[in-house]
Structures are given as structure tokens and as C-alpha cells.
Amino acid sequence: MSLPSALTPSKSSVTPDPTTRAIAYFSMEIALSQALPTYSGGLGMLAGDTLRSAADTSASMVAISLVHRRGYFRQKLSDIGQQTEADVPWSPETTLPSANKVISLTMQGRQILVCAWRFDVIGVTGHIIPVYLLDTDVEGNDPWDRRLTDHLYGGDTYYRLCQETVLGLGGVALLHALGCKPDVYHMNEGHAALLALALLEDQLHGKPLSEATEADIEAVRKQCVFTTHTPVPAGHDQFGLDQMYQVLGHDLGAAIERSGCLHNNLMNMTYIALRFSRFVNGVAMQHGKVSQQMFPDYTVYSITNGVHAGTWVSAYFQELLDSEVPHWRTDNQYFRSVYGIEPARIAACHNKGKLRLFSTIAKRSGHHFNPNVLTLGFARRVATYKRASLLLHDPARLVAIAEKIGGLQILYAGKAHPADNAGKGLIRDVYASAAKLNSSALKIYYVENYDWELGALLTQGVDVWVNTPRRPYEASGTSGMKAALNGVPSLSILDGWWIEGCAENTTGWAIEDGEDEAAEAASLYDKLENSIAPMYANPHAWSRMQQHCIAINGSFFNTHRMLAQYFGNAYYPAAPLTIEPITEHRRSTDAVTAQPALV
Numbered sequence: 398m399s400l401p402s403a404l405t406p407s408k409s410s411v412t413p414d415p416t417t418r419a420i421a422y423f424s425m426e427i428a429l430s431q432a433l434p435t436y437s438g439g440l441g442m443l444a445g446d447t448l449r450s451a452a453d454t455s456a457s458m459v460a461i462s463l464v465h466r467r468g469y470f471r472q473k474l475s476d477i478g479q480q481t482e483a484d485v486p487w488s489p490e491t492t493l494p495s496a497n498k499v500i501s502l503t504m505q506g507r508q509i510l511v512c513a514w515r516f517d518v519i520g521v522t523g524h525i526i527p528v529y530l531l532d533t534d535v536e537g538n539d540p541w542d543r544r545l546t547d548h549l550y551g552g553d554t555y556y557r558l559c560q561e562t563v564l565g566l567g568g569v570a571l572l573h574a575l576g577c578k579p580d581v582y583h584m585n586e587g588h589a590a591l592l593a594l595a596l597l598e599d600q601l602h603g604k605p606l607s608e609a610t611e612a613d614i615e616a617v618r619k620q621c622v623f624t625t626h627t628p629v630p631a632g633h634d635q636f637g638l639d640q641m642y643q644v645l646g647h648d649l650g651a652a653i654e655r656s657g658c659l660h661n662n663l664m665n666m667t668y669i670a671l672r673f674s675r676f677v678n679g680v681a682m683q684h685g686k687v688s689q690q691m692f693p694d695y696t697v698y699s700i701t702n703g704v705h706a707g708t709w710v711s712a713y714f715q716e717l718l719d720s721e722v723p724h725w726r727t728d729n730q731y732f733r734s735v736y737g738i739e740p741a742r743i744a745a746c747h748n749k750g751k752l753r754l755f756s757t758i759a760k761r762s763g764h765h766f767n768p769n770v771l772t773l774g775f776a777r778r779v780a781t782y783k784r785a786s787l788l789l790h791d792p793a794r795l796v797a798i799a800e801k802i803g804g805l806q807i808l809y810a811g812k813a814h815p816a817d818n819a820g821k822g823l824i825r826d827v828y829a830s831a832a833k834l835n836s837s838a839l840k841i842y843y844v845e846n847y848d849w850e851l852g853a854l855l856t857q858g859v860d861v862w863v864n865t866p867r868r869p870y871e872a873s874g875t876s877g878m879k880a881a882l883n884g885v886p887s888l889s890i891l892d893g894w895w896i897e898g899c900a901e902n903t904t905g906w907a908i909e910d911g912e913d914e915a916a917e918a919a920s921l922y923d924k925l926e927n928s929i930a931p932m933y934a935n936p937h938a939w940s941r942m943q944q945h946c947i948a949i950n951g952s953f954f955n956t957h958r959m960l961a962q963y964f965g966n967a968y969y970p971a972a973p974l975t976i977e978p979i980t981e982h983r984r985s986t987d988a989v990t991a992q993p994a995l996v
């Protein structure tokens with residue numbers, strides 16, 4: 398696979414100097430370019446957007462991930478919505494410069510060599526964030542070990558633990574080999590938590606780990622920051638102690654046990670990260686609060702996620718902003734000044750995005766959509782708690798609304814994890830409903846292979862972005878932020894970021910809490926019929942709303958603001974934060990009790 402030349406980082410004339418970088422950002426997945434399959438979804442997008450903002454704002458960062466030579470997967474959907482998966486192989490050798498370092502780790506009782514490839518994230522002023530992608534496909538390694546950095550979220554728990562060992566221990570070893578001595582190590586999710594054990598080994602200067610004291614652990618904590626990303630219990634990796642000892646060996650395993658990182662007698666990556674970090678945060682205000690209840694022995698802060706505006710704003714809006722809002726690319730606070738732009742010009746930009754989305758779908762599938770008809774978008778990882786089918790809960794009512802308001806179009810997209818048979822069933826369910834309901838008034842279509850490109854097309858092209866998670870499982874959600882930056886309001890359950898982003902009838906609409914799914918679906922239909930459709934029928938009111946979305950939500954829910962908060966509150970806090978009870982955000986306290994079935 399080859400990269401478009403504009404994205405070919407090796408062509409960059411300057412080689413970034415990692416030795417000067419102060420913040421090391423570790424993430425199992427990072428969405429680096431549309432052409433590289435090194436991400437699966439929201440976590441990787443957030444990581445990529447964070448680094449793109451770091452590059453634009455000249456932050457002193459370096460990042461570590463794995464190369465994922467066979468990617469996550471390409472989704473194919475049959476006529477009835479049966480998902481099959483295909484690998485997305487790519488060759489780092491012919492795509493990226495080598496880091497020219499090979500480091501050696503001991504795991505599974507044997508040596509493993511790890512090399513790395515460098516991807517340069519280049520900011521608007523030319524500042525570069527080097528990203529090192531670790532790769533175990535090195536001659537001399539055990540053949541099984543050579544495949545360890547092939548599949549993102551592939552394999553069993555043993556494979557996963559080996560990958561997380563390469564990420565954490567290998568990442569720190571590589572940074573040392575490169576002469577990089579960061580002030581701060583940021584674990585983006587628990588996958589990277591073993592980096593703390595590598596730092597503990599450093600701290601001991603050759604003394605055995607068994608001699609580590611509380612002061613040594615404190616010295617490691619001073620260097621580490623941890624972001625937790627999900628209140629879904631199954632989202633927190635844990636491993637049996639036998640696996641832990643098998644992969645990490647006696648000394649590291651015993652150090653993990655001794656430092657109090659086990660949970661329910663399992664090795665738990667979240668608890669390792671908690672134990673070894675001086676700052677822990679959730680990814681939206683409510684998620685911080687829910688995480689605080691899950692981990693009462695630790696102090697949990699909140700830094701609400703964002704998206705990288707330069708990545709997600711459509712080309713049409715970029716052109717408008719470049720002429721009317723100078724400096725928006727380096728300082729996203731200027732988004733506020735779209736209030737100085739005629740709403741009709743904003744509506745015109747959005748309309749171009751809608752036409753581009755529909756022409757792409759027509760080219761790919763032969764399905765034609767009407768640009769004059771209200772169009773809803775729903776795209777996300779298929780998991781039961783996301784409730785893709787809430788929108789289809791009462792088909793008769795949905796059809797009646799579509800007939801009454803002059804037509805309705807709904808676009809779906811999303812991948813189920815290859816091992817998630819329940820998730821795959823949900824895709825077939827949407828297909829079955831669509832087959833029954835498609836009529837002249839209502840058109841429902843599931844677009845194949847939700848990825849970066851399709852995510853951009855959808856969030857730039859639909860009229861309303863819909864999100865229907867079961868509370869409080871949506872930690873943040875970021876696709877609705879991409880939509881907002883493109884003047885697209887959300888219709889969503891008040892969960893994750895939407896608790897902070899929803900100004901009713903101004904930036905979108907809240908689906909009211911109900912006793913059960915039927916009640917929540919009824920609220921969704923009420924808003925659609927009585928609030929959304931009438932406003933859509935009034936172009937001036939609608940364009941004002943598009944303007945509010947960009948001015949109010951675009952100026953806040955971006956990674957420039959998020960990263961500034963990481964620098965000011967987490968990496969280099971000006972004053973120690975004091976933990977106060979997080980204020981109520983319209984919600985009573987939501988304890989996480991149920992354990993939804995998902996991968």
C-alpha cells in the first residue's frame with residue numbers, strides 16, 4: 398500500500414529530535430492517516446487527534462504504539478447484513494522510515510527483539526510529533542513472536558498480554574535507546590500500564606524489583622498520567638496470574654502482586670495504571686464521576702475529550718473559515734467568531750457536504766438519497782449498550798412520522814468486533830428492519846466499513862447525528878463533536894459528552910430518560926416529530942442552529958482545548974488540583990451495576 402504523497406512523512410525535510418521531548422504518549426491504537434489501518438475506532442481516533450493538536454500547537458511530545466501490520470479489519474456486509482472481515486495488510490518497510498533501533502525484551506522466558514517505524518505527525522506550522530510504531534517482526538525472533546504486532550485487538554488474552562508487554566516495556570526501552578527522557582508518561586487507556594513497571598526498574602538502577610520501596614513507587618507515580626476510557630467493566634483488561642507469570646516472568650509478576658495492583662486476584666491493567674499514576678482522569682465530566690465511584694480509593698478527575706478540527710471540518714467549511722476566521726487552525730477558540738458569518742453561508746457549506754456524502758454512497762452502492770430530505774446519521778462501534786435499534790423501536794410510528802414530515806432518510810454504519818456474535822446479530826437486525834420499512838417516505842441504509850473516511854463523510858453530510866447509548870456507558874463519544882464542528886446538531890441520550898454539549902433547541906436535542914426502551918424511543922420520536930422536523934422546515938432557523946453548533950460546541954469540544962487542559966491540569970499542574978465532589982450534571986449518581994454483554 399502506498400500513501401498519498403502529502404501524507405508521506407519520510408519526505409519531511411527535518412528529522413524530529415526525540416531527545417528533547419517532555420511528554421511520552423502511549424496508546425495501543427493511533428489513527429495516523431486514512432491510509433494506515435493502525436486504529437479500530439474512538440480510542441485510536443482520539444489518540445491521533447491529540448497528536449495532531451500537539452503538532453499544531455507545537456507541544457513537546459513523542460508517541461508510542463504498535464505497528465499492526467495486518468490492521469484491524471475491513472468490514473464486508475452481505476445482502477442480509479452478515480459481517481465478514483478481511484485483513485488490511487500494509488508494509489511499514491515501504492511506507493515509513495525506520496527508527497534505526499532494535500531493542501531486546503525478555504518475555505515468555507525468552508528474548509524478543511523489537512524494532513520501530515517512525516510516523517511524523519506534522520502540524521500546520523511544521524512542528525513534528527514523532528510516533529514510533531513498535532514491530533516484533535524481526536529476524537531471529539521466535540516465529541510466533543514475529544506475529545505479535547500484526548492484529549489490533551486480535552487473538553486471545555495471552556496474545557493481548559504479550560502485545561501490552563511490548564507496548565509498555567518495549568516503548569520505554571525504545572525511548573531510552575533514542576535518548577529520550579520524558580518528564581511525563583501518559584497512558585492512554587490501561588493497555589500501556591506496564592510502562593510503569595519499566596520505570597520502576599529504572600528507578601532501582603539495577604537492584605532487584607523485590608527491593609522496591611513505597612518511595613520508589615512514588616517516584617514512578619510522579620512521572621505518570623492515566624486516562625481511563627470506559628465505564629463498561631469488560632472494557633478493562635484483566636489476566637490470570639498464571640498468564641501474568643508466564644509472560645512477564647517471576648520478578649515482574651511478583652512486583653505487580655506486591656505493589657497491590659491485583660483486582661479480584663487477577664492482573665488488572667486499570668489497577669496497575671491507577672496505582673502508578675499521580676493523575677487519573679475520565680474523558681467527560683460524568684465519566685470522571687462514574688469512574689470515581691468505580692475506583693473509590695483513587696482520585697479521578699475529568700478532562701472532556703475533543704476532536705481535531707483541522708481533521709474533521711469539511712473542506713467546504715475549511716475554505717470558509719480560512720477566509721473569515723484567521724488562525725482557527727492554531728487556536729480553536731476562534732470558532733466562537735462564526736457568529737460573525739451569515740448563517741446562509743454556513744448552510745450552503747453543509748449542503749455541499751450532504752451532496753458529497755450522497756454522491757459517494759451512490760457511487761459505492763447505487764443507492765440514491767434525496768438532498769432535500771431530512772437525513773439522520775447513526776454510526777458507531779456495534780455494541781449492545783449503544784442500542785443501534787432504538788431508532789427502529791416502533792416501526793409504525795417511525796413510518797407515520799416520515800410520511801407526515803415529507804420524508805426521512807437514515808444512514809447507519811458501524812463494525813462489530815470479529816468475535817462479537819451478538820454485535821453481528823444487531824447489524825442483521827438493522828438490515829431486516831430496513832428491508833421491511835423502506836418505502837417512498839422512509840429510506841434506511843447501512844453503509845459498509847465504517848472508518849475514518851466514512852466517519853468524516855457522514856458527520857459532514859447528515860442533518861442530525863443520533864446517539865442512543867444506555868446510560869452511563871458512553872464515556873464520552875466523539876463523533877457527535879465532529880458533527881457539531883460541521884454544523885450538525887445531535888439528537889442524543891444525555892450521556893457522555895452530550896450532557897455538557899446539549900443546549901436544547903440550540904445545539905440539538907436530548908432524548909429524555911425513560912423507564913424503559915419504549916419510553917426513550919417515544920421521546921426520540923416526539924423530538925423528531927415536534928421539534929426537529931418543524932425546525933428543518935424553516936431554513937433560517939435551521940441555519941442558525943448550525944451556527945450555534947459550531948460556535949458553542951466547536952469552540953470547546955476540540956483537542957486543542959483538551960490538550961491545553963492536559964498540560965495545565967495533568968502534565969504540569971500550576972497548582973495541585975483539589976478534588977471536590979464533581980458537580981451534578983443534571984444526573985443523579987449512576988452506579989455501574991449491570992454488566993452488558995460485549996467484547
Ligand SMILES: *Cc1c(COP(=O)(O)O)cnc(C)c1O
Nearest residue numbers: 438439777848849852874875876
Ligand atoms: C470518531 C470515530 C469514532 C468514535 O466515535 P464515537 O462517537 O465514540 O462512536 C469511531 N470510529 C470512527 C471511524 C470515527 O471516525
